[in-house]
Amino acid sequence: xxxxxxxxxxxxxxxxxxxxxxxxxxxxxxxxxxxxxxxxxxxxxxxxxxxxxxxxxxxxxxxxxxxxxxxxxxxxxxxxxxxxxxxxxxxxxxxxxxxxxxxxxxxxxxxxxxxxxxxxxxxxxxxxxxxxxxxxxxxxxxxxxxxxxxxxxxxxxxxxxxxxxxxxxxxxxxxxxxxxxxxxxxxxxxxxxxxxxxxxxxxxxxxxxxxxxxxxxxxxxxxxxxxxxxxxxxxxxxxxxxxxxxxxxxxxxxxxxxxxxxxxxxxxxxxxxxxxxxxxxxxxxxxxxxxxxxxxxxxxxxxxxxxxxxxxxxxxxxxxxxxxxxxxxxxxxxxxxxxxxxxxxxxxxxxxxxxxxxxxxxxxxxxxxxxxxxxxxxxxxxxxxxxxxxxxxxxxxxxxxxxxxxxxxxxxxxxxxxxxxxxxxxxxxxxxxxxxxxxxxxxxxxxxxxxxxxxxxxxxxxxxxxxxxxxxxxxxxxxxxxxxxxxxxxxxxxxxxxxxxxxxxxxxxxxxxxxxxxxxxxxxxxxxxxxxxxxxxxxxxxxxxxxxxxxxxxxxxxxxxxxxxxxxxxxxxxxxxxxxxxxxxxxxxxxxxxxxxxxxx
Numbered sequence: 001x002x003x004x005x006x007x008x009x010x011x012x013x014x015x016x017x018x019x020x021x022x023x024x025x026x027x028x029x030x031x032x033x034x035x036x037x038x039x040x041x042x043x044x045x046x047x048x049x050x051x052x053x054x055x056x057x058x059x060x061x062x063x064x065x066x067x068x069x070x071x072x073x074x075x076x077x078x079x080x081x082x083x084x085x086x087x088x089x090x091x092x093x094x095x096x097x098x099x100x101x102x103x104x105x106x107x108x109x110x111x112x113x114x115x116x117x118x119x120x121x122x123x124x125x126x127x128x129x130x131x132x133x134x135x136x137x138x139x140x141x142x143x144x145x146x147x148x149x150x151x152x153x154x155x156x157x158x159x160x161x162x163x164x165x166x167x168x169x170x171x172x173x174x175x176x177x178x179x180x181x182x183x184x185x186x187x188x189x190x191x192x193x194x195x196x197x198x199x200x201x202x203x204x205x206x207x208x209x210x211x212x213x214x215x216x217x218x219x220x221x222x223x224x225x226x227x228x229x230x231x232x233x234x235x236x237x238x239x240x241x242x243x244x245x246x247x248x249x250x251x252x253x254x255x256x257x258x259x260x261x262x263x264x265x266x267x268x269x270x271x272x273x274x275x276x277x278x279x280x281x282x283x284x285x286x287x288x289x290x291x292x293x294x295x296x297x298x299x300x301x302x303x304x305x306x307x308x309x310x311x312x313x314x315x316x317x318x319x320x321x322x323x324x325x326x327x328x329x330x331x332x333x334x335x336x337x338x339x340x341x342x343x344x345x346x347x348x349x350x351x352x353x354x355x356x357x358x359x360x361x362x363x364x365x366x367x368x369x370x371x372x373x374x375x376x377x378x379x380x381x382x383x384x385x386x387x388x389x390x391x392x393x394x395x396x397x398x399x400x401x402x403x404x405x406x407x408x409x410x411x412x413x414x415x416x417x418x419x420x421x422x423x424x425x426x427x428x429x430x431x432x433x434x435x436x437x438x439x440x441x442x443x444x445x446x447x448x449x450x451x452x453x454x455x456x457x458x459x460x461x462x463x464x465x466x467x468x469x470x471x472x473x474x475x476x477x478x479x480x481x482x483x484x485x486x487x488x489x490x491x492x493x494x495x496x497x498x499x500x501x502x503x504x505x506x507x508x509x510x511x512x513x514x515x516x517x518x519x520x521x522x523x524x525x526x527x528x529x530x531x532x533x534x535x536x537x538x539x540x541x542x543x544x545x546x547x548x549x550x551x552x553x554x555x556x557x558x559x560x561x562x563x564x565x566x567x568x569x570x571x572x573x574x575x576x577x578x579x580x581x582x583x584x585x586x587x588x589x590x591x592x593x594x595x596x597x598x599x600x601x
Contacts, residue, residue: 028121028205028206028207029269030207030367030368030369031207031269031270031271031340031342031343031367032197032200032207032208032209032210032266032269032270032271033117033122033207033208033209033210033270033271033273033364033367033368034193034197034209034210034212034257034270034271034272034273035209035210035211035212035273035275035360036212036213036214036254036257036272036273036274036275037082037085037211037212037213037214037274037275037276037277038213038214038216038217038247038250038275038276038277039078039129039155039213039214039215039216039217039218039276039277040078040217040218040219040276040277040278040280040281040282040324041217041247041250041276041280041283041335042276042278042279042280042281042283042284042317042318042323042324042330042334043276043279043280043317043318043320043330043333043334043335044280044283044284044315044316044317044318044320045217045243045244045247045276045280045283045316046059046060046063046335047059047060048060048063048064049316049318049335050316050318051283051316052316053231053234053236053244053313053316054244054247054248054316055244055248055251056247056248056251057251057255058251058252058254058255058258059251059254059274059337061258062254062258062272062274062337062339063337064348065339065341065348066274066337066338066339066348067337067338067339067345067346067348067349067351067387068335068336068337068338068348068349068350068351069336069338069351069353069355069383070350070351070352071333071351071352071353071354071355071418072275072333072334072335072336072355072356073329073332073333073334073354073355073356073357073397073399073416074275074276074277074278074332074334074356074357074399075091075278075332075357075399075400075401076278076279076324076325076326076327076331076332076399076400076401076412077099077277077278077324077325077401077403078099078129078131078154078218078277078278079091079096079098079099079103079104079131079132079154080092080096080097080098080401081277081278081357082096082130082131082132082213082277083095083096083104083106083132084356084357084358084379085113085357085358085360085361086106086112086113086114086132086143086211086361087106087110087111087112087113087361087376087378088113088358088359088360088361088362088376088378088379088380089110089358089376089377089378089379089380090358090379090398090459090462090463092400092402092407092463092464092466092467093379093462093463093465093466094106094107094110094466095107095110095466095469095471096132097400097402097403097407098402098403098404098405099131099154099403099501100154100488100489100490100499100501101405101489101490101491101492101499101514102470102471102473102489102490102491102516102517103405104131104132104133104154104489105132105133105138105471105489106132106133106138106143107466107469107471108137108138108471111144111376112143112144112361113144113209113211113360113361113364113365114126114140114143114144114145114209114211115143115144116144116361116364116365116368116370116373116376117144117209117364117365117368117370118144118145118146118209119144119370120365120368120369120370121206121207122206122207122208122209122368123146123147123200123203123206123207123208123209124144124145124146124147124208124209124210124211125145125146125147125148125193125196125208125209125210125211126140126145126147126148126149126150126210126211126212126213127148127149127150127189127190127192127193127196127210127211127212127213128149128150128151128189128212128213128214128215129150129151129154129155129213129214129215129218130148130150130213131153131154133471134152134153134160134484134486134488134489135473135474135480135483135484135485136474136477136479136480136483137474137477137479138471138473139173139176139480141175141176142479145211147175147196148173148174148175149172149173149174149179149181149188149189149192150172150173151165151170151172151173151185151215152173152486153486153488153501153502154218154501155215155218155219155502156170156185156215157220157502157503157504158488158501158502158503159486159487159488159500159501159502159503159505159506159594160486160488160489161503162178162534162536163503163533163534163535163536163537164503164536164537166222167184167185167220167222167223168183168184168185168222169181169182169183170185170188172188176480184223184224184249185214185215185216186214186215186216186246186249186250186253187249187253189212189213189214190212190253190256190257193210193212193257194256194257194260196208196210197210197260197261197264198260198264201264201265201266207368209364212257214250216246216247216249216250217243217246217247217250217281217282218281219239219281219282221239221242221243221246221282222242222246223242223245223246223249224245224249227245227246227248227249228241228242228244228245229241229245230245231244231245234313235312235313236312236313237285237312237313239282240282240283240285240313240315243281243282243283244283254274257272258272267341268341268342269340269342269343270340271338271339271340271343271367272338272339272340273336273337273338273339273360274335274336274337275334275335275336275337276334276335277334278324278325278331278332278334279317279320279322279323279324279325279326279330279331279332279333279334280315280317280323280324280330281323281324283315283316283317283323284314284315284316284317284323285314285315287314288314288315288317317330319435319436320333320435320436320437321436321437321438322437325401325403325412326401326412327399327400327401327412327413327414327423327424328414328421328423328437329414329421329431329435329437331401332399332414336355338387343367344384344387344388345387345388346387346388346389351386351387352418353386353392353418354395354397354416354417354418355383355386356380356397356399357380358378358379358380358397359380359381359382359383360380361378361380362378362380362381362382362383363380363382363383363384365382366382366384367384379462394417394418395417396415396416396417396452396455397415397416398413398414398415398416398455398456398459399413399414399416400412400413400414401413404495405491405492405494405495406467406468407464407467409425409460410424410425410456411424412424413425413456415452415453415455415456415459417452418431419431419432420448420452421437422442422448422449422452422453422456423437425453425456426442427440427442428440428441428442428445428448428449428452429441470491470517471489471517472517472518472519472576473485473489473516473517473518473519474518474519474521475518475519475520475521475526475598475600476520476521476522476524476526476572476598476600477521477522478521478522481599481600482527482529482597482598482599482600483597483598483599484595484596484597485516485518485579485595485596485597485598486534486594486595486596487499487500487506487514487592487593487594487595488500488501489516490513490514490515490516490592491514491515491516491517492512492513492514492515493513493514493515497512497513497514498510498512499512499514500512500594503533503534506532506533506594507533509532509542509591510591511589511590511591512591512592513580513581513582513590513591513592514592515578515579515580516578516579516580516596517576517578518550518576518577518578518579518598519575519576519577520572520573520574520575520576520577521574521600522574522600523572523573523574524571524572524600524601525569525570525571525572525600525601526569526570526571526572526598526599526600526601527567527568527569527598527599527601528548528567528568528569528570528596528597528598528599529565529566529567529596529597529599530546530548530565530566530567530568530581530583530593530595530596531564531565531593531594531595531596531597532564532583532591532593532594532595533564533594533595534594534595535564535565535595535597537564538564539564540561540562540563540564541559541563541564541565541566541583542583542585543559543583543584543585543586543591544558544559544584544585544586545557545558545559545583545584546558546559546566546581546582546583546584546593547580547581547582547584548568548570548579548580548581549578549579549580549581549582550570550572550577550578550579551577551578553570553572555568555570559583569601579596580592581593581596
């Protein structure tokens with residue numbers, strides 16, 4: 001690895017090397033970077049933000065020692081947030097605006113923060129939830145990470161995940177190979193991160209970058225009862241009790257991480273970031289006052305007091321309207337803590353300027369000494385000038401939630417300035433006087449509405465290049481042969497078809513189908529194995545006949561009684577094409593093969 005890093009280290013790190021001339025082996029004093037992101041934990045799901053029920057002592061301690069970006073925004077759902085985070089570009093520009101349908105995969109020509117930092121001499125590793133592609137060339141090990149342990153899809157138990165995973169003693173992919181692990185999912189991902197960090201600290205010749213992305217507290221809400229029962233006993237309703245328990249387990253692991261950094265003597269020169277990927281999924285109930293729209297903040301407060309008197313705990317959303325998936329701030333304003341004692345962030349404090357996920361990569365590049373690369377065309381900007389008190393211009397940012405095959409203008413959108421939010425192109429809110437987004441002031445402020453609509457039009461014209469493009473999944477690549485392709489990445493015939501995105505849905509054998517866009521990486525003879533449930537399940541196909549179509553080539557075969565797979569062999573030219581499958585049952589029902597293994601012979 002040392003030789004590899006020496007080969008890829010570009011001239012831009014020369015300043016770090018000059019300081020070591022005449023002192024033996026060069027010492028790179030740039031900071032280590034650790035980015036921790038959790039899944040579906042909202043701004044209000046942290047004790048330091050005012051939640052009086054949840055126990056997050058380690059996050060609270062980090063909060064006290066950090067620069068806190070209190071007006072930091074992401075997209076309202078997970079894959080879009082992650083795509084913008086890793087590329088520094090608006091999510092739709094990378095080809096991502098959904099969590100399934102192939103619309104959760106970052107196009108192959110995009111560069112990630114791991115690409116940038118590895119190119120600058122950092123050792124890079126990823127642990128946990130990726131949700132930006134499960135096949136080559138879209139896996140974390142294809143996108144700049146030299147070490148990776150990860151589950152499939154958008155969560156443990158989703159369709160691309162290893163069959164039968166349930167959060168405990170699961171099988172995850174280690175550098176592309178299925179590997180069995182003991183323990184709870186979050187503990188496993190932190191264990192592997194700590195192992196990597198320890199090895200890098202022992203090496204000591206170059207900085208490292210760790211992207212630690214937990215699947216918790218995303219549903220299903222599964223956690224050891226020792227974490228959830230105290231909340232249930234305290235009157236926290238289900239499933240919020242388990243959701244809080246999952247967050248408390250994350251907090252324990254954050255404590256382990258910080259203690260390990262201290263033990264290794266690298267805490268001061270490590271930039272440690274904690275953030276989340278969208279608004280809360282289960283941290284408020286449906287009757288929570290900020291989920292209901294009145295005419296004034298006073299009405300919301302009165303409703304909150306009434307609920308407190310009449311009912312059990314309703315959750316906490318820091319006074320925001322909306323939750324995961326929402327275009328209101330509760331859907332996309334999230335925690336962002338930055339701790340770097342030896343760096344130039346200044347004293348722990350709140351910073352209320354408008355910032356976003358697209359700013360993270362430019363900030364990392366700035367810290368690593370990487371010059372701005374115009375060809376990468378980042379939408380974000382480095383946060384270091386802001387944090388150093390230098391001039392910071394007012395800005396207008398936009399987030400949206402599409403979750404359909406092709407994006408639509410103004411769908412679930414928020415155009416943001418530090419003062420205003422224009423929601424869905426119609427509602428205007430003054431965040432200074434109305435942070436709960438209760439009173440629509442669009443009618444009395446037509447000039448502000450017009451200004452923000454113009455900003456949206458310019459933004460839309462910047463992000464629409466990929467709308468008609470499709471990500472193609474490689475088969476026959478030397479990087480992954482055979483390739484495992486799942487229904488998670490089907491493009492269905494229309495938005496009315498529910499893609500089977502989790503293994504429970506697959507097990508119910510829905511009568512649905514879709515098309516994969518594939519890239520035959522090398523011409524040759526290919527063997528295709530079609531499954532109803534994934535290979536490890538060894539589940540008999542519930543069909544009499546199977547069909548495979550690659551482009552215009554088609555073949556059909558009977559399904560042997562009790563067979564869990566059907567094989568086809570085809571000679572294919574290299575290039576982009578489509579793949580369709582069909583299982584016909586004796587009762588006349590039809591469905592696609594939910595799993596296909598494609599092997600170049």
